[in-house]
Amino acid sequence: MRRLTWFNATSLTLGFAFLYIPMIIVIIYSFNESKLVTVWGGFSTKWYGELFQNEAFLDAAWVTFKVALASSLIATVLGTMGAYVLVRGGRFYGRTLFSGMIYAPLVMPEVITGLSLLLLFISIGLDRGMFTIVLAHATFSMCYVSVVVSSRLVSFDRSVEEAALDLGCTPFEAFRLVTLPIIAPAVISGWLLALTLSLDDLVIASFVAGPSATTLPIKVFSSIRLGVSPEINALSTILIMIVTIGTIAASLTTKRAVMRRQREERMAEQTG
Amino acid sequence: MPETAFEPWNDPNEKPLIQFRNVTKRFGDFTAIDDLSIDIFEKEFFALLGPSGCGKTTMMRMLAGFETPTSGTIMLDGQDISPIPPNKRSVNMMFQSYALFPHLTVYDNIAFGLKRDKLPKDQIDARVKEMLRLVQIEKFGQRKPEQISGGQRQRVALARSLAKAPKLLLLDEPLSALDKKLRQDTQFELMDIQEKTGTTFVVVTHDQEEAMTVASRVAVMDHGKLKQVDTPDRIYEAPNSTYVADFIGDVNIIEGHATAQGNTVSIVWAEGQPPIIGTPTTPIEGKVSFAIRPEKIAISADQPTDRANVVQGKVLDIAYLGNLSTYHVQLPNGVIIKAQTANSRRRARRPFTWEDQVWLSWTDTAGIVLDN
Numbered sequence: 001m002r003r004l005t006w007f008n009a010t011s012l013t014l015g016f017a018f019l020y021i022p023m024i025i026v027i028i029y030s031f032n033e034s035k036l037v038t039v040w041g042g043f044s045t046k047w048y049g050e051l052f053q054n055e056a057f058l059d060a061a062w063v064t065f066k067v068a069l070a071s072s073l074i075a076t077v078l079g080t081m082g083a084y085v086l087v088r089g090g091r092f093y094g095r096t097l098f099s100g101m102i103y104a105p106l107v108m109p110e111v112i113t114g115l116s117l118l119l120l121f122i123s124i125g126l127d128r129g130m131f132t133i134v135l136a137h138a139t140f141s142m143c144y145v146s147v148v149v150s151s152r153l154v155s156f157d158r159s160v161e162e163a164a165l166d167l168g169c170t171p172f173e174a175f176r177l178v179t180l181p182i183i184a185p186a187v188i189s190g191w192l193l194a195l196t197l198s199l200d201d202l203v204i205a206s207f208v209a210g211p212s213a214t215t216l217p218i219k220v221f222s223s224i225r226l227g228v229s230p231e232i233n234a235l236s237t238i239l240i241m242i243v244t245i246g247t248i249a250a251s252l253t254t255k256r257a258v259m260r261r262q263r264e265e266r267m268a269e270q271t272g
Numbered sequence: 273m274p275e276t277a278f279e280p281w282n283d284p285n286e287k288p289l290i291q292f293r294n295v296t297k298r299f300g301d302f303t304a305i306d307d308l309s310i311d312i313f314e315k316e317f318f319a320l321l322g323p324s325g326c327g328k329t330t331m332m333r334m335l336a337g338f339e340t341p342t343s344g345t346i347m348l349d350g351q352d353i354s355p356i357p358p359n360k361r362s363v364n365m366m367f368q369s370y371a372l373f374p375h376l377t378v379y380d381n382i383a384f385g386l387k388r389d390k391l392p393k394d395q396i397d398a399r400v401k402e403m404l405r406l407v408q409i410e411k412f413g414q415r416k417p418e419q420i421s422g423g424q425r426q427r428v429a430l431a432r433s434l435a436k437a438p439k440l441l442l443l444d445e446p447l448s449a450l451d452k453k454l455r456q457d458t459q460f461e462l463m464d465i466q467e468k469t470g471t472t473f474v475v476v477t478h479d480q481e482e483a484m485t486v487a488s489r490v491a492v493m494d495h496g497k498l499k500q501v502d503t504p505d506r507i508y509e510a511p512n513s514t515y516v517a518d519f520i521g522d523v524n525i526i527e528g529h530a531t532a533q534g535n536t537v538s539i540v541w542a543e544g545q546p547p548i549i550g551t552p553t554t555p556i557e558g559k560v561s562f563a564i565r566p567e568k569i570a571i572s573a574d575q576p577t578d579r580a581n582v583v584q585g586k587v588l589d590i591a592y593l594g595n596l597s598t599y600h601v602q603l604p605n606g607v608i609i610k611a612q613t614a615n616s617r618r619r620a621r622r623p624f625t626w627e628d629q630v631w632l633s634w635t636d637t638a639g640i641v642l643d644n
Binding site for chain 2: 157159160162163164165166167168169170173177178181182261264265267
């Protein structure tokens, strides 16, 4: 193993410090006995207990979860369909325009997306609540899904789909039996991306949420305006833990898949 | 009773399996296939040969159903196949990239088409095992495509396309991904499998050696047109144009002016050189091209007396190919003629070397006289 040079070691430390010190501070203060956020008053887990007593937070968390699940599923289906048509649909009239338009929401300021959705919902008389948040989140996250899925579609050999047709599949069967299993990893990562985007969206949700449904980010943001409560620290710590466990699990799975594949390739070389 | 040669194209009573009738295919302004008509017969091993962009792949994709002709009709077994989608045609294709399904095992790849036909399980199993045996990959049934070598993948692709027992099998550059040695072995295997299964094969290739080896007939294509359709030996020995002569194998082409002398012609082609005596297939006069293969030209140290055409020159270059040597001989007027001889003696004992004065000679029937 090569040793790190002084320069590399320093940049590594600085970089990671920059990224993680804020989070570490949040975690430390979540175990603070004192009610004052900036004064250390000894170790305690009492804010976790209080958090789980706070129904408003729990409700908001539950709403956020439901919204994320529903909107990410809708976004995945629509985004995958969009990507498929744009990559495989051949050169239909206006294709360049459409593929440009599907990426536009990526660079659109969220305030504009939120405002325009709000105006739309008002003009068609849709009551704002969980349903409108789901629609809004599905709208802005489907373009992320379609970007991820279309990059996979572009890179895979089209003749595999033609082979499926050639062997007797209808176009739909070819998609279900061949294309979908091959692009599944991209569809899943698109879905996870949509899920994450929906979980932490504040701006769009605050435009389209109504009194009947509040998501966790909105709840956190509004309670911070009344003063930072140590409960928020506890909540943030739990979220950080969930994300950490999820990320580690995902990377372990990927690593094991890569190792299995390398083993198989070695085996193929030996027998080939 | 003597066994008759397999020549359905010469039998007027034989019905073709595939008929292209005045088929044209355009992509925008580009004409890929230009008013092309051809008949292909059952059990043929038919090769479409040509440089890239000549339209051979388009022809194959039209047979598979991935492209439809702009005009004209394609008949399979007497039926116009244009309205039939690829999944309803009794035609299967082996793709150049093999296009194996990466998420399925070798076994499931081969069973894929059979499952679409909703055959009973035991029938599918029997057929898949038969196919695995046919292409000699029984051991690898449970492997994924990425777990086998390139040569084995090629076999899986072949087995998969043959599993449904199609009337017609299309092979798109089937051997191009294999190395030379493996390619030659596989060529013979392919012919063997074609004979065993009795399937009509249409193969697309840019490799003239491959086409010559495997095919019962070869179609040489250029710019969406058929230049010549004939048996490999006729394509080689009797090309109908300088394009075909030049595309297949090595050839010397000499342009000149022909005058008839009985059955032969005398071609005046250069100042100070004796006219070339050739035998045309049909009477011909005027501007012609004379094409002669290097191996039909003899090279000798002494002036031969028994041959119709004799010229003298000096050895400019020698290409040593192991089994053969090609001599580039420059005539006094600067023209270079290639002559080829088999190396029946060891290299150290070869009779000629650079700058040697040699005599080249060929008979009056060795070359081909082509109309310009």
